[in-house]
Amino acid sequence: MKKVFGISNFRLCQQGVCNANMDGRDVVCVMPTGGGKSLTYQLPALLTPGCTLVISPLISLITDQILHLREAGVEAVMLTGGTSKALANEIQQRLTSMASSRGGGQQERDIKLCYVTPEKIAKSKGFMSLLRKLVEGGKLARIVIDEAHCVSQLGHDFRPDYKKLSALRQFFPHVPILALSATCPPKVLQDILKILHMKPVVDGKAAAREGTIYFSAPLYRKNLHYSVLPKPSSAKDVISAMSEYILQNHKNNSGIVYCLTKKDAETVAENLQAVSNGRIRTGVYHADIADAQKEGLHRQWRQGSVQVVCATIAFGLGIDKGNVRFVLHHTKSLDGYYQESGRAGRDGQDADCVLYYRPQDATRQSSITCTDTDGQAKLHDMLRFAQDMQECRKILFAKYFSASSDLSMASWTTEESSAMDKCGHCDNCTRAPETVEHKDVTVETWQLLKILEAVDAQGGRQTIAGLSDLARGLGGGSFDTGGKRQKVKEKVQLDYDAVAGGKVGLSKDDIETLTVQLLVSRYLGEAFSSTAYTVNVYVIPGELALRLSRFSRADVVNGKGPRIQCSFKRQARKVKATAAGTKRKVATGNISDEEGVPVSVAGPSRIRKPGVTKARTKRQYQEVDEEEEAVGVEDIDEEEDEDFTNAIRMIDEAEPSDAEDDEDRGWEYSLRPTQGVAKKRRVSTPTKRPSKKAGKQYDIDHEVISLSSD
Numbered sequence: 001m002k003k004v005f006g007i008s009n010f011r012l013c014q015q016g017v018c019n020a021n022m023d024g025r026d027v028v029c030v031m032p033t034g035g036g037k038s039l040t041y042q043l044p045a046l047l048t049p050g051c052t053l054v055i056s057p058l059i060s061l062i063t064d065q066i067l068h069l070r071e072a073g074v075e076a077v078m079l080t081g082g083t084s085k086a087l088a089n090e091i092q093q094r095l096t097s098m099a100s101s102r103g104g105g106q107q108e109r110d111i112k113l114c115y116v117t118p119e120k121i122a123k124s125k126g127f128m129s130l131l132r133k134l135v136e137g138g139k140l141a142r143i144v145i146d147e148a149h150c151v152s153q154l155g156h157d158f159r160p161d162y163k164k165l166s167a168l169r170q171f172f173p174h175v176p177i178l179a180l181s182a183t184c185p186p187k188v189l190q191d192i193l194k195i196l197h198m199k200p201v202v203d204g205k206a207a208a209r210e211g212t213i214y215f216s217a218p219l220y221r222k223n224l225h226y227s228v229l230p231k232p233s234s235a236k237d238v239i240s241a242m243s244e245y246i247l248q249n250h251k252n253n254s255g256i257v258y259c260l261t262k263k264d265a266e267t268v269a270e271n272l273q274a275v276s277n278g279r280i281r282t283g284v285y286h287a288d289i290a291d292a293q294k295e296g297l298h299r300q301w302r303q304g305s306v307q308v309v310c311a312t313i314a315f316g317l318g319i320d321k322g323n324v325r326f327v328l329h330h331t332k333s334l335d336g337y338y339q340e341s342g343r344a345g346r347d348g349q350d351a352d353c354v355l356y357y358r359p360q361d362a363t364r365q366s367s368i369t370c371t372d373t374d375g376q377a378k379l380h381d382m383l384r385f386a387q388d389m390q391e392c393r394k395i396l397f398a399k400y401f402s403a404s405s406d407l408s409m410a411s412w413t414t415e416e417s418s419a420m421d422k423c424g425h426c427d428n429c430t431r432a433p434e435t436v437e438h439k440d441v442t443v444e445t446w447q448l449l450k451i452l453e454a455v456d457a458q459g460g461r462q463t464i465a466g467l468s469d470l471a472r473g474l475g476g477g478s479f480d481t482g483g484k485r486q487k488v489k490e491k492v493q494l495d496y497d498a499v500a501g502g503k504v505g506l507s508k509d510d511i512e513t514l515t516v517q518l519l520v521s522r523y524l525g526e527a528f529s530s531t532a533y534t535v536n537v538y539v540i541p542g543e544l545a546l547r548l549s550r551f552s553r554a555d556v557v558n559g560k561g562p563r564i565q566c567s568f569k570r571q572a573r574k575v576k577a578t579a580a581g582t583k584r585k586v587a588t589g590n591i592s593d594e595e596g597v598p599v600s601v602a603g604p605s606r607i608r609k610p611g612v613t614k615a616r617t618k619r620q621y622q623e624v625d626e627e628e629e630a631v632g633v634e635d636i637d638e639e640e641d642e643d644f645t646n647a648i649r650m651i652d653e654a655e656p657s658d659a660e661d662d663e664d665r666g667w668e669y670s671l672r673p674t675q676g677v678a679k680k681r682r683v684s685t686p687t688k689r690p691s692k693k694a695g696k697q698y699d700i701d702h703e704v705i706s707l708s709s710d
């Protein structure tokens with residue numbers, strides 16, 4: 001370990017996993033991203049005769065591992081769709097000669113680790129035939145399945161070809177399997193065992209000879225400092241904020257900016273470099289970037305000639321660079337935020353994981369996930385997390401994962417602290433008290449509900465931003481009837497006193513923050529209107545609205561009905577946002593300035609009017625290994641072939657149909673670019689009345705309407 005990998009001590013459960021591996025056991029090992037899973041098979045691979053087969057989901061991940069191993073002088077190879085035919089033939093010849101060589105010892109030229117993508121197992125009969133020869137020659141030491149949660153549809157990264165890995169145990173029943181993952185809730189664990197035909201888990205302390213040993217390490221990484229920063233409304237200002245953040249806090253540090261779409265990644269990379277006058281050197285990484293370019297960028301980033309990689313999710317699994325000091329995110333799912341933040345601080349040193357958020361993100365994301373109930377629930381989890389200015393981020397993650405994935409709270413317990421102990425170093429733990437105002441906003445909530453009821457009664461509807469403006473009396477206090485009842489849209493004057501006992505006395509930002517809180521707590525709901533061009537998101541009274549709106553204003557003022565509390569961000573003296581790149585006080589107190597005065601980790605709270613945005617996103621694994629049949633082994637065993645084809649067919653048939661052709665998985669929503677249309681052009685009038693039920697989709701496909709981000 002010291003000589004080859006330069007590592008002096010084992011981390012977490014590495015030693016146990018290595019030992020179990022050397023004992024030829026089936027093992028499932030769950031360690032956080034960056035925990036050190038690779039060592040758990042790379043070290044045993046060097047210490048046992050034969051070749052260790054590693055199945056890994058992405059070419060980028062494999063390339064990275066090969067790079068490391070070659071640097072360490074380890075005989076490691078990869079066989080993927082991108083491997084040239086000549087090289088593939090050479091590798092296969094080496095493996096074939098290993099298979100036929102006598103004796104159990106090791107030869108100098110033996111391939112110790114062979115990395116493949118799952119497609120190789122699923123589709124290449126020749127390769128399976130070669131594996132069989134290795135097994136017959138006693139030269140297949142173990143099979144490692146990295147990111148093993150990809151076999152399960154219950155996990156967040158299901159990949160159809162992973163399911164076909166069940167053929168491995170069928171064909172090679174005596175080769176030990178090591179399944180590795182960073183996120184593996186109990187249901188997913190059961191799925192992994194079932195699909196890979198691994199034996200049931202046995203007690204690790206008194207492990208019977210047969211059975212899988214399960215190792216898990218705490219998910220909490222204390223060197224990662226989570227924070228949510230306010231995101232400006234215009235794309236240009238977001239770039240400026242990021243540039244400022246990087247130059248102030250991480251001027252000479254490597255980092256990643258995760259973006260929702262490929263286009264976003266390109267724009268952010270270009271603009272970040274431009275806005276910083278070239279001081280921040282950026283690169284772009286997404287599925288459409290050519291492999292050679294990806295490798296080049298990865299190399300430059302590792303060497304430090306590129307400082308920041310602006311990337312989609314494609315730049316993720318297995319990216320191993322120790323000194324990543326910051327990871328910035330646009331709003332996305334909590335799972336994604338957690339997973340991708342794991343790229344930071346893998347060397348154990350402090351790193352910042354920043355989420356840029358503004359309440360208006362609710363609208364953009366909602367328009368993407370409107371047809372997907374699961375997606376909507378996840379969005380609300382994210383909004384709750386982002387808006388929370390009190391609870392420790394570590395505890396929020398622990399609660400979220402234990403609820404959403406049945407991960408036990410104990411997964412967050414470490415030797416030093418329990419899962420429910422505050423981390424003491426996230427933004428909420430270090431927030432200066434004067435930068436947050438906790439307020440009873442029951443009356444304001446009642447007013448908003450009453451205003452929405454009045455708008456709804458006139459057939460109108462309001463976006464988050466529109467409601468905020470209307471509630472404060474902007475635009476002369478009038479609203480559009482929306483043309484849902486009448487053929488022609490009309491402006492109607494809102495009688496504030498009669499409807500809501502006056503205008504709402506909160507700022508625009510505060511109303512937007514409150515609106516999002518009311519959305520996630522179901523006092524408000526969302527309605528979507530799809531047009532040929534976009535999906536618009538409106539707020540409507542939610543399923544709990546009547547609990548409050550049935551009372552009169554006087555009753556509410558006098559304490560009747562539920563009480564609504566909300567936290568609002570307040571302006572504080574501007575300081576460096578977080579401190580992984582600067583001084584950090586990792587303690588229970590607040591961050592202090594030079595004079596010891598507590599200061600905020602939050603930026604300015606003012607949020608400007610949103611511009612036009614496009615709602616498009618695409619999830620994950622664009623980098624699927626397409627070609628597999630091309631790698632030719634001349635002497636394919638026909639009988640084996642047939643068995644193999646049958647086995648794969650049976651697995652295929654057992655799969656639910658929705659997983660079949662889902663190579664570029666996940667959900668996708670595309671939006672045609674919209675111009676800043678100033679005026680509404682009415683083609684016809686929709687006939688349906690809006691429902692008060694949350695989530696109702698209006699049928700206005702035939703209407704052409706003007707578009708804004710909301």
Ligand SMILES: Nc1ncnc2c1ncn2[C@@H]1O[C@H](COP(=O)(O)OP(=O)(O)OP(=O)(O)O)[C@@H](O)[C@H]1O
Pocket residue numbers: 007008009010011014031032033034035036037038039181182317318319320321322342346347
């Ligand atoms: N015991 C150790 N001591 C010090 N550094 C270690 C140790 N084990 C692993 N590392 C280093 O930690 C980094 C992360 O390791 P590795 O890539 O194996 O993580 P991982 O668990 O596979 O993460 P991911 O899930 O993101 O792929 C590597 O740079 C590795 O060299």
